[in-house]
Amino acid sequence: MGEHIVTSFDQELGEIDRLIRRMSELAGQMISAATAALLGSDMAAAQRVISDDTLMDASQRDLDERVITLIAKRQPMAQDLRTVVGALRMAADLERIGDLAKNVAKRVGAVGEAASPRTLSHSIETMAQMVMEQLDETIEAYVGRRPDDLAALRAGDEKIDVKYTAIFRELLTYMMEDPRNITACTHLLFCAKNLERIGDHATNIAENGYFMITGQQLPLQRPKTDETVALRGA
Amino acid sequence: MGEHIVTSFDQELGEIDRLIRRMSELAGQMISAATAALLGSDMAAAQRVISDDTLMDASQRDLDERVITLIAKRQPMAQDLRTVVGALRMAADLERIGDLAKNVAKRVGAVGEAASPRTLSHSIETMAQMVMEQLDETIEAYVGRRPDDLAALRAGDEKIDVKYTAIFRELLTYMMEDPRNITACTHLLFCAKNLERIGDHATNIAENGYFMITGQQLPLQRPKTDETVALRGA
Numbered sequence: 224m225g226e227h228i229v230t231s232f233d234q235e236l237g238e239i240d241r242l243i244r245r246m247s248e249l250a251g252q253m254i255s256a257a258t259a260a261l262l263g264s265d266m267a268a269a270q271r272v273i274s275d276d277t278l279m280d281a282s283q284r285d286l287d288e289r290v291i292t293l294i295a296k297r298q299p300m301a302q303d304l305r306t307v308v309g310a311l312r313m314a315a316d317l318e319r320i321g322d323l324a325k326n327v328a329k330r331v332g333a334v335g336e337a338a339s340p341r342t343l344s345h346s347i348e349t350m351a352q353m354v355m356e357q358l359d360e361t362i363e364a365y366v367g368r369r370p371d372d373l374a375a376l377r378a379g380d381e382k383i384d385v386k387y388t389a390i391f392r393e394l395l396t397y398m399m400e401d402p403r404n405i406t407a408c409t410h411l412l413f414c415a416k417n418l419e420r421i422g423d424h425a426t427n428i429a430e431n432g433y434f435m436i437t438g439q440q441l442p443l444q445r446p447k448t449d450e451t452v453a454l455r456g457a
Numbered sequence: 458m459g460e461h462i463v464t465s466f467d468q469e470l471g472e473i474d475r476l477i478r479r480m481s482e483l484a485g486q487m488i489s490a491a492t493a494a495l496l497g498s499d500m501a502a503a504q505r506v507i508s509d510d511t512l513m514d515a516s517q518r519d520l521d522e523r524v525i526t527l528i529a530k531r532q533p534m535a536q537d538l539r540t541v542v543g544a545l546r547m548a549a550d551l552e553r554i555g556d557l558a559k560n561v562a563k564r565v566g567a568v569g570e571a572a573s574p575r576t577l578s579h580s581i582e583t584m585a586q587m588v589m590e591q592l593d594e595t596i597e598a599y600v601g602r603r604p605d606d607l608a609a610l611r612a613g614d615e616k617i618d619v620k621y622t623a624i625f626r627e628l629l630t631y632m633m634e635d636p637r638n639i640t641a642c643t644h645l646l647f648c649a650k651n652l653e654r655i656g657d658h659a660t661n662i663a664e665n666g667y668f669m670i671t672g673q674q675l676p677l678q679r680p681k682t683d684e685t686v687a688l689r690g691a
Contacts, residue, residue, distance in 0.1 A: 291538050298532045304525050308545065315549065331684040395640060402633045406689060409629065412643065413686075414652070452563040452647075455640060 232303065235293050239310050241367050242286045245432055246317040247362040249279055253324035253356050254421065255360060260328055262344050264336045266302040270329035280319035286314040289387035298406060302438055309435035314364075316424040316431070320358065321331045323417040323424075347415060354418050357383065359427045365432035373433040374441055376425075383422035384450060390415045391451040458638040466537065469527050473544050474600050476520045478549040483513055485589050485669055488655065490648040492585035494562055496578050496646060498570045502612040506562035513555035520548040543669035547599075550665070553652040554592065557658075564644040577627055581649060584620045588652050591617065592659045597665035599666035606676055607667040610659075617656035618684060624649045653683060 253272050260268035290310055295300075299307060355378045364372035394408045394415070433441045458546045487506050494502035523645045524544055528531075533541060598606035628642045628649070 224605070243661070287542070291535060291542060294528065295535045295538055299523060299529075300528045304529055306524060308521070308542075311542065311545065312549075315546075326686065329683075333687055333689050335689060337592075395590075395643065398632065398639045399636045399645075402636060405632050407627060409632075409643070409646065410686070416647070449560070451565075451567075452560065452644070453567055455567050455569060 228323065232293075232297050232299060234312075235289075236298070236306070239286065239289060239293070242263070242282065243310065243313055243317065244362055244366055245263040246279065246282045246314060246321075247358060248285070249275065249282065250317050250320045250324065251359055252420075253328075254351055254355050254358075254398050257324045257327040257331075258348060258418075260331050260413075261334060262348060264331065264334070266331055266351065269328040271329035273325050274323050276325040277371075279318055283314045283318040288312060293362070300354055305438070306435045309431050313428055313435075320424050323421050327414045327417050330414055333410045334407045334414075340397070341389070343397070343411070346393065347387070347388050347411070347418075348445050350390060350415065350418050353379070353383050353386060354421045354425070356430050358420055358428075359433070361425045361429045365428065368436050370433050370436045373429040373436075375439075376429045380422045380426045383419060384448060387415055387422075388450045388454070392456065395454075416449075461674070466527075466531050466533060467554065469523075470540070470544075472533070473520060473523060473527070475518065475542075476523065476548055477544065478596055480513065480516045480520070480548060480555075481592060482507065482515065483514050484551050484554045484558065485593055488556055488585055488589050488592075490653075491558045491561040491565075492582060492652075494565050495568060495645075496582060498565065498568070500565055503562040503565035507559050510555050510559040513552055517548045519529045519553040521545060538563050539641055540669045540671070543665050546665050547662055547669075551659050553567070554655050557655050559671050561648045561651050564648055568641045568644045568648075573630070577624070577645070578633070580620065580624050580627065581645070581652075584617065584624060584649065584652050587620060588655045590657070591656055592662075595659045595663045595666070597663065599670070602670050604670045606669075607663045610673075614656045614660045617653060620652040621649055621656075622684045622688070625688065629688075635686075650683075685686060 253275050256268055256275075257272045259265065260272060290307055294304065294307055297303075357376065360379070361373065361376050365368075391412065394412050396402045398408045404420060430441050432438070466569060487509050490502055490509075491506045493499065494506060506681075524541055528538065528541055544662045591610065594613070595607065598604075611684050625646065628646050630644045664675050668672070
């Protein structure tokens with residue numbers, strides 16, 4: 224009987240994992256499409272990303288409802304409860320990632336076809352790629368129940384932060400060179416910041432996933448730093 | 458017996474309310490101190506805000522643990538569960554508000570004693586004040602179980618967004634006037650954006666609190682918009 228309950232619980236947890244993976248796939252598509260729309264000044268593509276965010280919100284509500292039903296039906300004990308509550312947090316991080324991708328899409332019109340140098344476009348594209356890989360690997364490591372990989376993935380976020388700092392400096396330089404660049408570069412600055420925040424949420428997911436699998440907090444939580452907050456001058 | 462359980466549940470929910478109010482008070486102090494530190498270039502005060510954030514993180518962990526213990530002990534049914542899960546969300550919003558205030562404090566050094574015009578300082582101070590009132594009134598309406606007030610409070614966030622848009626335009630103007638202002642103004646832009654985000658989190662808290670009290674979603678969720686995403690030129 225106890226065995227049966229545990230199995231059903233695990234099955235339902237597996238169902239929740241599938242929803243998490245689906246949210247993560249949608250988030251990845253949104254990041255990719257928003258970045259492409261930004262760099263190609265594609266307003267129609269940007270609009271599709273903005274619409275996709277409602278799917279993301281609906282997925283989070285689905286997942287929340289499923290978790291609440293699971294708790295009410297199975298009445299899991301403390302450790303299992305922590306795991307299930309962790310799923311709510313993971314869904315919240317994924318929903319927020321969708322929001323951040325949507326925000327990048329919303330800036331496509333304001334950035335316009337500003338003659339952003341090729342090196343800058345390349346930097347933003349690279350950063351978006353890093354962020355998508357980070358998210359994808361994190362979710363796969365969580366769904367595959369590989370806590371050591373989740374612990375190792377935190378190092379990936381540091382590389383994203385370094386990239387963000389480089390882009391931040393680059394953008395300040397363009398603004399100083401020509402004041403006509405200021406508005407577009409300001410929006411690009413927020414876009415880069417959004418990508419950096421997505422990396423932070425992937426780190427949250429890794430730490431949370433580690434806790435859900437092992438019941439332990441990851442030792443020495445890496446501080447989520449934005450090095451640019453201390454940059455004076457460019 | 459049923460009566461007794463309900464009463465204990467409500468008592469423990471009251472205990473959770475007290476923790477939420479304490480987190481909100483700390484968040485308000487952090488916003489106030491971070492803004493004062495920013496406008497007065499007070500590095501020591503900024504450092505205290507940064508330290509306070511660890512208290513905020515600890516409070517969230519406390520609250521999460523208390524909620525998990527409450528669920529495990531009382532095994533509440535679906536509607537009560539939704540309320541309790543709502544408390545987890547509220548704590549997450551408050552923790553994030555603390556993070557955003559900390560981020561303002563971290564930028565104090567980078568903004569430096571940039572000769573920011575008096576009108577700009579005044580605008581930022583006013584915006585911080587609006588945000589603090591919004592948060593405080595929201596938490597009081599929630600703790601006082603006044604759902605109509607929570608519904609009404611959403612209008613307050615629109616005023617904050619209007620203020621943010623004005624500050625955004627003002628900052629772009631200073632950058633264009635003198636490129637030497639660019640770095641400091643960029644950091645101030647992120648500070649203003651953080652205040653705007655705090656307003657969004659207060660709105661989340663109002664909507665979530667309304668749901669916790671009434672079991673109903675607020676009709677026609679006000680879209681959390683950042684009007685500046687579409688601003689081309691200043």
